[in-house]
Amino acid sequence: MDETGRMGLGKVNDGRVPVSEPTLFDKIDDAGKADRERVWVEIDVNGFYVERMRDFGGPWLACELMKMLGLPEFFEKTIPSGREEIPWSSMAQILVAARFCDPSSELRIAETWFGRTALDDILGVPVEKVNDDRLYRSLDMLLPHKEAIEKHLKGRFEGLFGIEYDLYLYDVTSTFFEGAADKNPTAKRGYSRDHRTVNKSGFSGMAHDLLYVWFRSTDYRMNKNENWIYSQPLIARIASRFASRLS
DSSP, X not given: OOHHHHXXXXXXXXXXXXXXXXXXXOEEOTTSOEEOOOOOXXXXXXXXXXXXXXXXXXXXXXXXXXXXXXXXXXXXXHSOOOSOSSOHHHHHHXXXXXXXXXXXXXXXXXXXXXXXXXXXXXXXXXXXXXXXXXXXXXXXXXXXXXXXXXHHHHHHHHHHHXXXXXXXXXXXXXXXXXXXXXXXXXXXXSOOTTSOTTSEEXXXXXXXXXXXXXXXXXXXXXXXXXXXXXXXXXXXXXXXXXXXXXX
């Protein structure tokens, strides 16, 4: 930096030249300049530190996108309220934000992820109230409304982007389960694409548009013949609900 630049910085530091560029919280006058009084504070740099740093950008963006999709109002209207301490609609938003920002298990969301974010301030849910049991129960509350959620999201995408859906793609994949999986009605032994005949397995079907936006998923028992999944009755049910034709 030349001498003129150094002199200019010196004047600013001495307070002889007003700084016109506004900072985040400055009030702006009619001339577009920052309207503020200069305040000087002495600090001990050895005792200055930052604590409890939290992620804000990603969780905030997730909440804004949920507002665009109308999900907060949808959850409040759809999920029945009871004696719960934390509204199920708020817990559902936490699950959606976690899936958007950092997909992981409900246990990790409760023990690690949520406390590192600013969602407690954004959604008004204290960190100590978010635990794996409450998150799992939130999934139980959402599951009966799966079809309504799918229809709502499809409608919002149509309204936001003016998309007309006349073609859907439908695909099937399989997965296997570790352990007995006795309480999972879709877990059966049979044909396994993963060549894990010892493990119980299941099919999952997914319908999406040409932009790979998901709108419908279905789980199938493994002991059904794989060709049944592509049967005309199943395709007709999905087509009548979401599109005029499927591939």
